[in-house]
Amino acid sequence: MQLNSINASSLANMIDGVLYGPDILLSGKYTFLNKASKNDIVIRHKIDDKGIKIAKNKGISCLITQNPQNDAVEVAKKLEFPLIVTTHIEYATAFALKNSVDNYASNAFKIAVTGTNGKSTTTHLLYTIFSDFGFNTYTNTDAESEGNTLIDPRVASELFDFYKLVDNIDVITLEVSEVQGWENKLMKNHALQMISALDSEAVIITNASMDHINLVNNFDNLLNEISGAATAINKRNSPSLLVLNYEDENIRNMSKIVENNENVDVMFFGNYDSDNILPISYKEGKGIYSYNELYVKETDLPFTSIHFIQDIMAALAVCIYKQLDQEKVIKSLRNYKPLARRFIKLKENPVIIDDFAHNPSGINLTIENGSKLGNNLFVVNAIRGSRGNDINKEIAEALVESLKDKLNYTLILTESVDVVNHLNTVLESEREIFLNILDENNIEYTLIESLEESLLKTVNLANEDDVILLLGAQGMDPAKELLIKNNII
Template identity: 45%
Template sequence: MDIIKTSYLADKVNGKLIGPDKEISGIFNFLNTSKRGDAVIRHWIDEKGVEIAVSKGVSCIITQNPQGNAIETAKKLKFPLIITEKIELANAFAISWAVENFATDSIRIVVTGTNGKSTTTHMIYSILKEAGYNTYTNTDSKSEFNTLIDPIVSKQIAEFPDKIEAMVVEVSEVQGWLGKLMKNHASLMTSAIDPNVVVLTNVALDHIGLVNSVEEAFDEISGSIKALKKPKKTIAVLNHDDPLIRKMENFKGNDTEVIFYGEGAAVESKAEGIFYEGKLLIKKEDLPFKSQHFIQNTMAAIEASLSLNVDLKYIKSAVTSYKPLKRRFNILSQNPLIIDDFAHNPNGIVVTINSAAKITKGKLCLVTAIRGSRGDPINLANAEAIVKGLKGLEKGTNFNLIITTSTDFVDKANVVKNSEKDVFLNTLEKEGLSYIFHETLHNALKAALKSAGKEDTILLIGAQGMDPASDVLRSID
């Protein structure tokens, strides 16, 4: 493992070193889990944090926001404190350092885009595991590690129990801190990972307030393909069905090969299932889920795996036996059919409503939570997406809509503000869409169950306030 000095690290993260120049003999870590010799990365630190670091034998702290008497305490205790203007530079360096020291010979894949990142990442991970690779991924059931704005990924890479032969890393397409955009996040983190393959899913508007147009989202996402390093031979796997992703072919370097998936590509979907080079690869009935966005994610994962020369038998086996991440169009019950999906931005909401409506035999009951403490613009956009999704259903499709603020489950960071509730409900009323409102998630779900017959479908969508829904349903049963 390479040992670096605090002066070198300060230079690499465009930071200022306060205190002595010391060797960093450990890994990049959080303060609470740090060990002797580790370098701690924190968005902010106060004098108490500095004192804890000193007591644990930490090599240094890198922070963007020293608070209280942090600087004075570091000077007094002769402890290295690095202050950077952009904490993301520290985390990017930490990832790059971890890859170089613990996964330098690994195959590396980056997945980014507005929707489908987690499922695509996890499916590629499943395929590579099936093919026998010791594989690391940062995607879990809640996608808590895909932001890359703290040292969790570098820590996980350094502490991986086996030799890492392959890495599949989900990169958030847009990231912010304290309400401000961390510009070029996807580009910075892709560059740090230095991948062999980049997979781009789609471009849609999310994270409103950080980016306020599809064009801004496009700029951030395209940074991932622009970041592919020369002269290394790399591959960009692009969604041919998304016109904005198709445009990103123009950003490839001379050493990057572009491979499309989707209509007209080698991997495409038809009524019968997923095809590869004109031949049926996986029948539709053999897919774990048949929703359009799941099929899109599956095609991306298949094409990415093929670009790495993974044998078709491992791909077919992994896909047909795939167990999806939690809240990715999960079927919770059959009679009535209950579907639970993370859809939490406009594009995802419309697609998920359409997918659920296509498989329901009776009425569609949509239950969703207003997003708390996320601002009026995203709730306005989400309400408009619900209107678009429900009004766009085939003529004769019966539906009802239940809205909640999940006051019985959300924590302080996710409480729905009055303005967020007003803009959401007023949008529905303005568009003439009838709804039932319940403050608690428990009562909203109870009402949905009471209204649904055996042939009906209950669709649960949204983030934060809808996350506990499956557990609540079990308690009602």
């Protein structure tokens, strides 16, 4: 299809950039360098002179970057190739997202989900439900949650690919990182920019807990970033939905942002209270209620850990707002298969739970819920390799907080040297800060370099009535396959 055209100079002005090279008319799609075809517009955080030459040879119409390296600018001028250097790469990726939505999904129902925890599961639940209803539904959520930022044009590019596949996009369910940045530099107003670019008709804010301390200075700054989601929907001039976690006071108070906007419906979800009936609530042993009517019986829920129930309630708020058929929603929930490594039970006797717990609040939630499933608790945690000292300090402190009052735990740490590549190798400084935090707080642990060895040792130590939690991001991803290889599951 013919895309909306724009002059390179006009694009540069809109994204706070400077154009080097000719001012030509641009009408290609926004994408990555390795995916780009003739006339496409490429967005890259960094580019060097070799990259400029590759782009020129591929017939790319324009390249946008924040950090030109080596002689990139000089080569672009010499080759008469349009290069835009912007002060903020997210301005470009937000513009690309808006352009793709306008071109490929202008009539789609658009949902954005943000918050510290539960984003991926809530987004994937909505994707599954709307897909089960027969809607052509796009989502950026995957097991690693790598597509929820404005650092690159992934969503803009994938929307084009999905449009080519289905010809009409009915629904977009977008996971939006509440805080983003790189090299300890905050990408300000990330949620506000991304949700505004999407023009979301429904926004869910799951919760707020301290995370990304290398990017935000304090909790108030974190809340300000998250509240950008409510600010984005408050700017719309058409009917919209804001779904908020009533049990999180800071999230509940974000309703004040839209209180004077008659276009925005606010739906809270939380615990059932007969004196304070919420639009969506959960009563233990009964199920999830819509106002005062039972909507889903507890026996029909795909999982019953409280943080998962919160994710389900958030998703159901959107379903009820859209007046989806209740029985079909329940059927979709009953058959729901969660994302990989989201509190997945791999084995009984002993119970083995695999969870992509990669931040402090995720660690705390998983240990809180998982420790209830067995007598003795075994935690196998993969130290995050090549992710910096700050995040490893946070995770170690979360382990301290979760384990300090437990008497029946065994903590085994691994560097996963047998399965990770150079991009995920644990650095000496990361190991040192992780272990120092545990030592200072008298948390006992065993460090095993190999992931496979750490798993085998843990399984041998555990009795049938115990529980084993497999925690961590990339370093723990291969655990399931290793357990299968050793005939444990």
